Amino acid sequence: MIEELLIWLVKVVVVWGALIATAAIMSLAERKVSAWMQYRHGPNRVGPGGILQPLADGLKFIMKEELVPAGANRLIFRVAPAIASMPAMLAVAVIPFGYSAVIAGREIPLSIADLDIGVLYILALGGLAVYGVILGGWASNSKYSLLGALRASAQMISYELTLMLAILSVVLVCGSLNLRQIIETQRAFLDWNVFSQPLAFVLFTIATFAETNRHPFDFAECEPELVGGFHTEYSAMRFALFFLGEYCAMTVMAALNTTLFWGGPSIPFWPQAPWLLGVASFALKTAFFLFLFIWVRWTLPRLRFDQLMRLGWQVLLPLSLVNLTLTGAVMAFWGD
Amino acid sequence: MVILQRKELSLAERLYLPEVLRGLSITFRKFFEKPITRQYPEEPLPKDEVTRGQPRLVVKEDGNVACVSCGLCEAACPAYAITIDGQETDRFIEREPERFEIDMLRCILCGFCEEACPKDAIFMSDELELADYTRAALIYDLERLKRPKAALQKRIDYVYRINDRWRKPSSTS
Numbered sequence: 035m036i037e038e039l040l041i042w043l044v045k046v047v048v049v050w051g052a053l054i055a056t057a058a059i060m061s062l063a064e065r066k067v068s069a070w071m072q073y074r075h076g077p078n079r080v081g082p083g084g085i086l087q088p089l090a091d092g093l094k095f096i097m098k099e100e101l102v103p104a105g106a107n108r109l110i111f112r113v114a115p116a117i118a119s120m121p122a123m124l125a126v127a128v129i130p131f132g133y134s135a136v137i138a139g140r141e142i143p144l145s146i147a148d149l150d151i152g153v154l155y156i157l158a159l160g161g162l163a164v165y166g167v168i169l170g171g172w173a174s175n176s177k178y179s180l181l182g183a184l185r186a187s188a189q190m191i192s193y194e195l196t197l198m199l200a201i202l203s204v205v206l207v208c209g210s211l212n213l214r215q216i217i218e219t220q221r222a223f224l225d226w227n228v229f230s231q232p233l234a235f236v237l238f239t240i241a242t243f244a245e246t247n248r249h250p251f252d253f254a255e256c257e258p259e260l261v262g263g264f265h266t267e268y269s270a271m272r273f274a275l276f277f278l279g280e281y282c283a284m285t286v287m288a289a290l291n292t293t294l295f296w297g298g299p300s301i302p303f304w305p306q307a308p309w310l311l312g313v314a315s316f317a318l319k320t321a322f323f324l325f326l327f328i329w330v331r332w333t334l335p336r337l338r339f340d341q342l343m344r345l346g347w348q349v350l351l352p353l354s355l356v357n358l359t360l361t362g363a364v365m366a367f368w369g370d
Numbered sequence: 371m372v373i374l375q376r377k378e379l380s381l382a383e384r385l386y387l388p389e390v391l392r393g394l395s396i397t398f399r400k401f402f403e404k405p406i407t408r409q410y411p412e413e414p415l416p417k418d419e420v421t422r423g424q425p426r427l428v429v430k431e432d433g434n435v436a437c438v439s440c441g442l443c444e445a446a447c448p449a450y451a452i453t454i455d456g457q458e459t460d461r462f463i464e465r466e467p468e469r470f471e472i473d474m475l476r477c478i479l480c481g482f483c484e485e486a487c488p489k490d491a492i493f494m495s496d497e498l499e500l501a502d503y504t505r506a507a508l509i510y511d512l513e514r515l516k517r518p519k520a521a522l523q524k525r526i527d528y529v530y531r532i533n534d535r536w537r538k539p540s541s542t543s
Contacts, residue, residue: 071397073406236387333397334390 118166
């Protein structure tokens with residue numbers, strides 16, 4: 035019993051640490067990649083090649099003064115950043131980052147929780163993420179924050195539909211809501227869901243960009259129109275928490291993309307690979323999708339808000355419905 | 371009046387995704403190109419003979435400044451940055467500066483002093499960096515303005531070359 039608890043504790047510490055570390059690395063990578071794509075050097079003063087920049091940033095965030103605007107709802111204003119950053123950190127619990135490790139004769143499944151409703155759990159937490167944004171914007175007592183929050187929540191709710199429907203078609207193919215089951219069905223290279231569900235993959239990827247408020251759908255923040263966005267009034271560590279939440283959400287979405295469509299820890303043509311290589315494969319795929327987030331940000335111009343809504347409701351939603359219907363029909367008539 | 375016709379988009383362009391991929395491939399190629407930013411304090415600006423930096427006084431091979439404190443540069447200076455007090459000397463030229471100050475905060479690096487000087491005693495060096503904690507520290511006195519002739523030689527040659535038509539090398543320097 036104690037042993038079980040210890041294994042579980044180690045997994046929690048490792049996964050959560052990896053998530054926070056990824057968020058820190060992403061804050062540096064964002065600036066470095068953007069610099070390299072624009073013939074610049076990027077931050078290179080703190081540590082060798084700027085490696086320690088996230089630490090310096092973190093330190094600065096902690097040292098800064100926390101401001102609460104007059105007329106703000108103090109309780110909600112203080113709690114909102116936590117609500118914004120928690121869902122992503124919780125969602126990572128069900129993501130399988132490997133098949134199972136065999137250490138000292140024990141078989142250890144490589145995910146914190148092996149939930150039978152893993153997909154549902156992640157979607158529920160994704161829905162919660164909207165609250166952080168809208169509460170933060172509303173409690174600030176500032177018109178810019180409120181407008182930013184309204185816009186961001188409208189966007190997140192719209193794209194959540196596409197996200198769910200894209201995931202549902204994967205669930206239909208794999209026949210399970212358990213993420214561990216989903217990666218098990220994708221062990222062989224040709225069984226990767228991206229080959230049977232290319233449209234769902236595209237829809238899911240686009241929806242994750244909107245869901246995490248990333249470019250070209252970054253309507254949660256906008257300097258020219260909103261003086262920032264839902265976090266205009268936030269400073270210091272509370273602002274950093276929104277930031278952290280965004281990066282954690284990106285990491286979770288990238289990991290989810292890997293899990294649902296790219297076989298998770300599966301390595302092409304080598305199904306019996308050691309578990310550690312499986313974890314590395316999973317990390318590599320996730321890193322690629324994280325890179326994609328930054329890559330797209332420095333490539334595409336952002337949409338207008340009406341274009342965003344039209345894309346969401348008139349293009350992506352019908353497409354995902356068609357995809358789901360076709361998948362369902364195929365599974366019902368020809369499925370095994 | 372010009373009427374702009376909106377370009378008819380092809381199917382691939384209207385689908386948007388192929389164009390997105392094309393854009394991504396462009397930024398990905400740029401990713402590997404060398405940055406063009408110059409890391410300034412570590413990689414200084416290339417300095418040319420044409421560089422017109424702060425004025426400096428020439429110290430001849432015998433260790434004396436070439437200046438005879440005639441006051442022409444002082445008079446030519448549009449920013450009133452130069453202050454000269456002369457004194458007698460036993461040397462052949464009879465006069466030398468006792469005090470020669472250039473207020474670097476006033477100097478506009480125009481090079482009029484260089485043009486005005488009849489003795490080839492003041493030249494624009496290639497020194498451009500100017501930073502200190504007090505204003506007083508930026509009023510350069512004689513000792514801080516002295517530079518051996520060799521250090522200014524590139525600029526001196528350049529000035530002779532472009533001014534050749536009306537200016538000959540001074541007979542006493």
